Amino acid sequence: MDEQAGQTTSLWMATEDVSEASVLTTSLTADVCVIGGGIAGLSTAYCLAREGRSVVVVDDGPIGGGMTQRTTAHLSNVIDDGYVEIERLHGEEGAALAAASHTAAIDRIERIITDERISCDFERLDGYLFAQPGDEGSLSLERELLAAQRAGLSNVERHARAPISGLTSGPCVRFERQAQFHPLEYLSGLMRAIERRGGRIYTGTHVTKVEGGSPGRVETEPGSVITARAIVVATNTPITDLVALHTKQAPYTTYVIGARVPRGSVAKALYWDMEDPYHYVRLYSDASGDRPYDVLIAGGEDHKTGQADDGDVRYARLEAWAQQRFPMIEEIVYRWSGQVMEPVDGLAFIGRDVGDSPNVYIATGDSGMGMTHGTIAGMLLTDLIVGRESPWTRLYDPSRKTLQAMDTYAQENLNMAAQYAEWVTAGEVGSPDEIARDSGAVIRRGLKKVAVYRGPEGDLHERSAVCTHLGCIVAWNQTEKTWDCPCHGSRFDKTGKVMNGPANSDLSPITD
Numbered sequence: 001m002d003e004q005a006g007q008t009t010s011l012w013m014a015t016e017d018v019s020e021a022s023v024l025t026t027s028l029t030a031d032v033c034v035i036g037g038g039i040a041g042l043s044t045a046y047c048l049a050r051e052g053r054s055v056v057v058v059d060d061g062p063i064g065g066g067m068t069q070r071t072t073a074h075l076s077n078v079i080d081d082g083y084v085e086i087e088r089l090h091g092e093e094g095a096a097l098a099a100a101s102h103t104a105a106i107d108r109i110e111r112i113i114t115d116e117r118i119s120c121d122f123e124r125l126d127g128y129l130f131a132q133p134g135d136e137g138s139l140s141l142e143r144e145l146l147a148a149q150r151a152g153l154s155n156v157e158r159h160a161r162a163p164i165s166g167l168t169s170g171p172c173v174r175f176e177r178q179a180q181f182h183p184l185e186y187l188s189g190l191m192r193a194i195e196r197r198g199g200r201i202y203t204g205t206h207v208t209k210v211e212g213g214s215p216g217r218v219e220t221e222p223g224s225v226i227t228a229r230a231i232v233v234a235t236n237t238p239i240t241d242l243v244a245l246h247t248k249q250a251p252y253t254t255y256v257i258g259a260r261v262p263r264g265s266v267a268k269a270l271y272w273d274m275e276d277p278y279h280y281v282r283l284y285s286d287a288s289g290d291r292p293y294d295v296l297i298a299g300g301e302d303h304k305t306g307q308a309d310d311g312d313v314r315y316a317r318l319e320a321w322a323q324q325r326f327p328m329i330e331e332i333v334y335r336w337s338g339q340v341m342e343p344v345d346g347l348a349f350i351g352r353d354v355g356d357s358p359n360v361y362i363a364t365g366d367s368g369m370g371m372t373h374g375t376i377a378g379m380l381l382t383d384l385i386v387g388r389e390s391p392w393t394r395l396y397d398p399s400r401k402t403l404q405a406m407d408t409y410a411q412e413n414l415n416m417a418a419q420y421a422e423w424v425t426a427g428e429v430g431s432p433d434e435i436a437r438d439s440g441a442v443i444r445r446g447l448k449k450v451a452v453y454r455g456p457e458g459d460l461h462e463r464s465a466v467c468t469h470l471g472c473i474v475a476w477n478q479t480e481k482t483w484d485c486p487c488h489g490s491r492f493d494k495t496g497k498v499m500n501g502p503a504n505s506d507l508s509p510i511t512d
């Protein structure tokens with residue numbers, strides 16, 4: 001779906017060039033058409049190709065050009081929302097299935113890397129969950145520990161402090177056998193493995209229409225058609241469903257820094273605290289040894305997409321947080337942001353689309369665990385498509401309604417509804433003259449709202465500010481130089497070209 005997901009450069013983008021594929025120019029037929037070339041799409045295509053299915057993958061940007069290149073690539077079975085919360089929402093059995101599925105995803109990634117000889121810095125390591133500052137004596141860590149054990153995670157232990165010099169920590173819970181990798185090197189390897197098995201991959205190919213049925217049809221620009229027995233929509237957030245699914249998840253923007261630290265000065269592990277929103281940390285070492293330092297990657301400072309435009313402030317807070325806990329930081333060398341789709345009940349939506357086409361499948365709601373949820377999608381969707389039972393079908397069913405999540409559901413949908421008030425407010429500035437170079441703002445022109453971007457040379461680009469999904473007013477994001485929709489997370493580049501669903505068309509030209 002994504003052409004480019006913003007203007008910042010992640011560590012992964014700076015250190016791996018994923019090879020280009022060609023644009024689809026002819027119509028073709030396959031067993032399965034996968035829309036989206038991120039971790040969920042390629043994992044699904046790979047698993048299906050291994051089972052002898054013919055697959056075609058299409059993406060309108062480069063492979064991994066959406067949120068996969070903006071992850072921090074923690075591979076973990078420590079569920080983002082915490083096991084206490086997952087157990088409350090899904091019961092003990094659901095929490096155990098969730099734990100097993102993420103554990104299986106890490107194992108599957110490790111096996112694929114071995115089988116396909118993918119060089120992507122995969123490492124097994126421990127994970128540490130810390131209490132909030134001042135909350136060290138509380139029971140929250142203990143509760144997480146017990147809930148994780150009830151969910152079947154073994155080798156989970158409480159420690160008085162992390163065995164890491166320099167990290168000022170109180171008590172923590174250690175989780176064994178977590179992992180990390182380089183996400184774009186992994187995708188490059190998956191891409192080659194799919195092609196070796198006869199899979200076909202096309203980039204720069206925008207999907208304009210998806211039609212389930214026997215067979216299903218995927219129409220692309222400028223006019224090719226893919227006919228397939230099954231269609232998988234793995235576009236971060238689905239472009240096929242207009243409303244239902246988008247009321248059950250909410251888009252959040254998260255910020256990441258990469259800090260240079262002396263090689264070996266911080267023990268390699270995954271780290272999380274228990275603040276809300278929480279912080280997450282890992283290390284990256286260049287396997288070639290060319291860099292004489294490690295990069296400490298820290299993320300957090302999340303906010304609802306399109307509802308804040310203060311990236312500089314958030315980066316500064318993140319840097320201060322990291323420097324206080326890791327005083328060996330020498331210099332910040334990367335800053336980037338990404339988007340997380342937060343399902344109201346903490347687990348991804350993977351399975352049959354909520355519409356009435358039985359042969360259209362979706363994967364969405366990464367919940368900050370996109371690498372493992374994307375891999376679970378590969379395994380689960382393959383089972384569903386080849387007609388095999390899966391123990392995870394019900395847990396991840398996109399049509400599920402989780403009664404215990406109704407409060408969150410109501411809050412998120414009130415928040416979305418409140419965004420329509422932007423239709424009647426004044427513009428952010430009175431005229432384009434007030435917009436600085438390489439910046440944007442929404443202005444009011446009569447009854448219309450206009451998204452105006454001023455380029456570096458002073459050139460003006462105007463588009464309707466009305467999101468082409470369900471009509472909310474987009475907001476300028478100065479960090480990524482994008483127009484972001486505060487309702488369901490659609491994103492458009494500075495000239496209005498669609499980059500992220502659920503919108504599937506560009507902001508409209510101004511016609512008056």
Ligand code: FES
Binds near residue numbers: 488
């Ligand atoms: Fe739904 Fe914009 S993403 S209205």
